[in-house]
Amino acid sequence: MAAPTEFLTYIDSKADAFIQRLADAVAIQSVSGDAKRRGEVVRMAHWLDGQLKALGVETKLVDLGKHVMDGVELDLPPAILGSIGNDPKKKTVLIYGHFDVQPANKSDGWDTEPFELVIKENGQLVGRGSSDDKGPILGWLNVLEYHRDNQKPLPVNIKFCFEGMEESGSEGLDELVEKESKAGGYFEGVDCVCISDNYWLNDRTPVLTYGLRGLTYFKVTVSGPGRDLHSGVFGRTVHEPMTDLIHLMGRLVDQQGNILVPGVDEMVPPADDEEKAIYEALDYSISDVESAAGGQISLTSNKVDLLMGRMRNPSLSLHGIEGAFSEPGAKTVIPAKVSGKFSIRLVPPQTPEAVNPLVIEYLKSEFAKLNTKNRLEIEGLHGGKPWVADHKHWNFEAAKRATRSVYKQEPDLTREGGSIPVTLTFAESLGVNVLLLPMGRGDDGAHSTNEKLDRSNFIEGSKLLGSYLYELAAISK
Numbered sequence: 001m002a003a004p005t006e007f008l009t010y011i012d013s014k015a016d017a018f019i020q021r022l023a024d025a026v027a028i029q030s031v032s033g034d035a036k037r038r039g040e041v042v043r044m045a046h047w048l049d050g051q052l053k054a055l056g057v058e059t060k061l062v063d064l065g066k067h068v069m070d071g072v073e074l075d076l077p078p079a080i081l082g083s084i085g086n087d088p089k090k091k092t093v094l095i096y097g098h099f100d101v102q103p104a105n106k107s108d109g110w111d112t113e114p115f116e117l118v119i120k121e122n123g124q125l126v127g128r129g130s131s132d133d134k135g136p137i138l139g140w141l142n143v144l145e146y147h148r149d150n151q152k153p154l155p156v157n158i159k160f161c162f163e164g165m166e167e168s169g170s171e172g173l174d175e176l177v178e179k180e181s182k183a184g185g186y187f188e189g190v191d192c193v194c195i196s197d198n199y200w201l202n203d204r205t206p207v208l209t210y211g212l213r214g215l216t217y218f219k220v221t222v223s224g225p226g227r228d229l230h231s232g233v234f235g236r237t238v239h240e241p242m243t244d245l246i247h248l249m250g251r252l253v254d255q256q257g258n259i260l261v262p263g264v265d266e267m268v269p270p271a272d273d274e275e276k277a278i279y280e281a282l283d284y285s286i287s288d289v290e291s292a293a294g295g296q297i298s299l300t301s302n303k304v305d306l307l308m309g310r311m312r313n314p315s316l317s318l319h320g321i322e323g324a325f326s327e328p329g330a331k332t333v334i335p336a337k338v339s340g341k342f343s344i345r346l347v348p349p350q351t352p353e354a355v356n357p358l359v360i361e362y363l364k365s366e367f368a369k370l371n372t373k374n375r376l377e378i379e380g381l382h383g384g385k386p387w388v389a390d391h392k393h394w395n396f397e398a399a400k401r402a403t404r405s406v407y408k409q410e411p412d413l414t415r416e417g418g419s420i421p422v423t424l425t426f427a428e429s430l431g432v433n434v435l436l437l438p439m440g441r442g443d444d445g446a447h448s449t450n451e452k453l454d455r456s457n458f459i460e461g462s463k464l465l466g467s468y469l470y471e472l473a474a475i476s477k
């Protein structure tokens with residue numbers, strides 16, 4: 001059962017208003033990883049809660065307690081639980097999204113102000129959170145608005161779970177999901193889960209995602225001097241923390257992406273020919289990767305190897321050095337304490353519990369080889385297990401039918417390189433099928449500068465979400 005034609009034309013007719021609502025959402029600087037902007041994340045929760053209520057959703061804001069970030073105790077932003085429809089004859093779908101965003105400053109290299117949505121002539125809607133994950137969340141609001149304005153019942157019952165800490169490890173959410181998944185909890189009766197928080201592989205073929213890599217994130221601190229020193233006075237006189245840290249970080253991964261921590265790459269069994277054939281069939285090329293990356297810099301010219309590198313193999317990336325001199329100019333400082341940040345994307349059967357001890361042991365032994373008198377401290381910042389779902393389940397079948405009807409295309413079935421740890425929590429706590437139904441394209445720059453969502457992805461994507469609900473209602477369990 002396809003979505004009613006009036007639904008599709010309604011979405012088209014309201015496009016400008018929907019884009020304005022996206023601009024309103026982008027303007028709220030809900031950066032969860034920035035303690036100074038915590039109030040903005042809370043403001044975003046209230047804004048979204050107001051939108052949901054206005055569209056007929058019964059909601060509640062859930063206090064998730066406190067946490068410590070950068071040495072400061074902060075209130076976690078509330079999660080939003082919502083419910084609309086309670087017909088026992090209908091299926092119940094649980095929808096997840098997040099209303100926090102990655103940090104963004106114009107000085108990072110944005111062409112425009114990151115928190116002002118810019119509508120470009122080519123149809124791109126540029127702004128932080130446009131694609132990750134405010135656009136997809138608002139896609140659901142667009143679907144609800146049609147049903148409210150036309151007094152149409154929804155084809156399924158919907159429960160919502162929106163959080164404001166996804167970009168900072170979803171703190172507090174696992175406990176909430178586990179609690180509400182128990183008998184008598186808010187999620188009782190949920191038949192399947194739909195997560196709108198990832199992207200197509202390229203800029204032309206819709207995607208359904210059945211796997212995600214996990215993550216384990218480290219902060220490695222080297223310290224020694226009692227304060228920052230002058231290199232003219234202390235250069236070649238003391239052990240310098242930065243020198244030690246650079247050596248250490250240089251021993252984690254090689255130039256071909258091989259992880260140098262013994263035992264980490266080795267945990268993952270190699271792909272057989274049947275599995276390789278899945279990657280060969282995907283509508284994705286080396287040039288897609290390079291255009292999304294903005295440079296001709298792919299690690300290999302072999303498509304299957306490249307896609308497996310992204311989807312089914314682990315990877316280690318160096319992210320930054322806290323405490324290092326990073327301003328313009330030629331300051332001759334010797335930083336007293338520097339922290340290197342890196343993370344490893346995990347795939348089955350890897351878990352943070354299995355990988356972390358190998359990393360810690362390796363860092364300690366490599367640090368010992370440096371013969372330095374500085375101190376080493378290793379912290380795990382956050383992590384999550386990888387996940388794989390059954391892509392032949394009716395939940396996926398409904399999404400395939402919706403994709404065919406809206407995009408006139410067969411979706412690519414993919415495993416995604418990123419991590420959305422709560423996916424696994426939903427799958428394990430509820431014991432139901434979880435689907436990732438992305439809205440944006442592979443080149444949206446979700447965690448990067450000039451993040452965008454194409455207008456057509458926002459509008460057709462809203463139609464896709466609505467169509468998925470109608471297909472869900474029609475399909476037999």
Ligand SMILES: [Zn+2]
Pocket residue numbers: 098132133166197198
């Ligand atoms: Zn996201």
